[in-house]
Amino acid sequence: MLTINLIREKKEFIIERLKVKNFEAGPIVEKILTLDASRREIQVKTDSMQGEMNRISKEIGILMKDGKKEEAEAAKEKTYSLKEEIKSLTDKLMPIDNELKSELIRLPNLPHESVPKGYGADDNLKVKEGGIIPKLSDKALPHWDLIKKYDIIDFELGIKLTGAGFPVYLGKGARLQRALINFFLDEGEKAGYREVMPPILVNEDSGFGTGQLPDKEGQMYHATLDNFYLIPTAEVPVTNIYRDVILNADALPVKNIAYTPCFRREAGSWGAHVRGLNRLHQFDKVEIVQIAHPDHSYKSLEEMVSHVEGLVSKLGLPYRILRLCGGDMSFTSALTYDFEVWSAAQKRWLEVSSVSNFESFQANRLKCRFKDKGDKQTKLAHTLNGSALALPRIVAAILENNQTDNGIKIPPVLIPYTGFDLIS
């Protein structure tokens, strides 16, 4: 959510910037400014009336104490009409306030100046490419065949237990999951992240804080009896740790890492390219989250990008880094880098990580603020997050890229974690 101050001060700038995201902000901005103006007008009136009311009430108190009953009664008379006026004004204010809020959350975050214009995936800017694309034999299988061949992931069984998109990992398949999770967490810890193990069900406030609610309501599993939501990413609970929190500037950047299962309904997104591990309802992910000082948040972003790059390159996977164009970015992001790894048997790039700086957009909703030393004023912090990494597509790429006639070779960095070097 953009701050109302920014909208007041830089209306034209906002409209201009949001064009990069192909978003026509003009009408919403105008509506917001109108609502804000009337809100303030009413607010100022009620404030002064309320002040008058308080003054009279105090007088009454003193009169009562002095035993001047009649004068007190006379003063009371004066309050009745005031009280009614205040009430009618506050009744007017409520709907305006609510409408203002709902308009405010319709505006997407401003894209960073380095964000390329564009409409979709084709317009993303390739920033970097690394690793070597393997040459597989003609007999090479896509991962959905490999998992059957080696009996390491069972989709049919998941359908029996739950439904489509809930795979069951078996034997070395399960162990590979655990190895990847531990590898990612250990690497994160080495990079200065604190490990967090949060709840994987969250309440409505948390869903709102990171922006899943109200707009993406249908994308989350909802435990209606208790009104809890299954998290679509660890970003939700971990970032919400800092909801309504005022940090000291010297505590920044705050760096947390968390492994959680993630749950996504993926309503409406089934179609091509969703076979096997490419898209699931439940999957594992290690997420990194930073709360940063606005002056240094882009340094944090670069640091996160190079951390993720380290992970994919240590796993020996061919990868590329994209800077997303305005049209392909999320609603909340100011700048996003996507990581894709090459899936050799599918012969296509798979997105495995998305690293973003949200600047103060999320923080404004969360009320996540900080205070500079010696400064009286609180300011909004910047929030960032990134996958480091999401497992299924990494597993898909490892299986496909590393297949040999003898079996699937485990990347050397993972062997201490798996305890085996070959799936056969």
Place this chain on the structure above:
RNA sequence: GGAGAAAUGGCAGAGCGGUCGAAUGCGGCGGUCUUGAAAACCGUUGAUCUGUUUCCACGGAUCCGGGGGUUCGAAUCCCUCUUUCUCCGCCA
């Protein structure tokens, strides 16, 4: 699940219808003292909205778990929700 008690500033904790944004202590910050530190002493110390103002600053409103109500006036009374604690029960 049953019965009872409670929720106040960064923390502890008073206040239980009138001048209370809230005593006091601790902590934090600034200062005096000291070669330096500690101790002692003095001062200072929340958030949000908003008005005047270039800034500094000054003024008003709101906030004592959330929401609602009573009252001229609510931290204080009533209703409701949430959470915590104690005892009993149940389960691990």
